[in-house]
Amino acid sequence: MLHVEGLSVRYGPVRALESVSFEARSGSITTVLGANGAGKTTLLRTLSGLVPSHQGTASFDGQRITGRAPEAIARLGVSHVPEGRGVIAELTVDENLRLGTFVRVRRGDRRAVVDEIYERFPQLRDKRHRSASTLSGGERQMLVIGRALACRPRLLLLDEPSLGLSPIVTAQLMATLRELTAGDGLGAVLVEQNARSALSVADWAIVLNLGRVVVADRPARLAADADLRRHYLGF
């Protein structure tokens, strides 16, 4: 579904990504792990068209996405959930979700798509008319994921969704990601510093260090490697 080949990104003299290659499949979660500054956010921002690549390519369903505008990539069904739970605080929960539908869903279908999001996240339905600024951290994370799902995406790019959430809410979030990708061909690239949680749900894992892929393997194999955990994963 997503094919990344030799991707390099520079910010002036800073080499943020160096020849990164990997694949992400539909119906599966690919986690991208690594310490602060490893290049995780840069990778997602490059895939969604917000940062230009210096070399290499990324393609989605056989179509090249590197070099295309963020709107064009979003219309293909790539939905980016950025760092930091960016809900629009002045809008209600319902308005935030409706915004998500504007990208890819026809006007007549938008209400039904938002209702589907409420089926998955009943807590959001209960607060649909409340301003997003009144939500708890876990509810905000639900809302940003809900808004991304309202685009009817085929690939979700998630940047540290567990940051600042309690262990229980994090576990719920991971279970939700698992369910979302289990059925209908949705794929996810999950960037996390919380390696233990991410490895518990992912189907494939890559570890970035200083912009390079240092390991790509099955999550169970990474979790079982004490040296790797100590060096790169912090647990």
Ligand SMILES: Nc1ncnc2c1ncn2[C@@H]1O[C@H](COP(=O)(O)OP(=O)(O)OP(=O)(O)O)[C@@H](O)[C@H]1O
């Ligand atoms: N806009 C920018 N201009 C210059 N350098 C940047 C910019 N954004 C990131 N960098 C640098 O690129 C490298 C990768 O940063 P990036 O934010 O992608 O890492 P990260 O793995 O997401 O880190 P974190 O875990 O802290 O979120 C770092 O050296 C960072 O300082």
Ligand SMILES: [Mg+2]
């Ligand atoms: Mg980051």
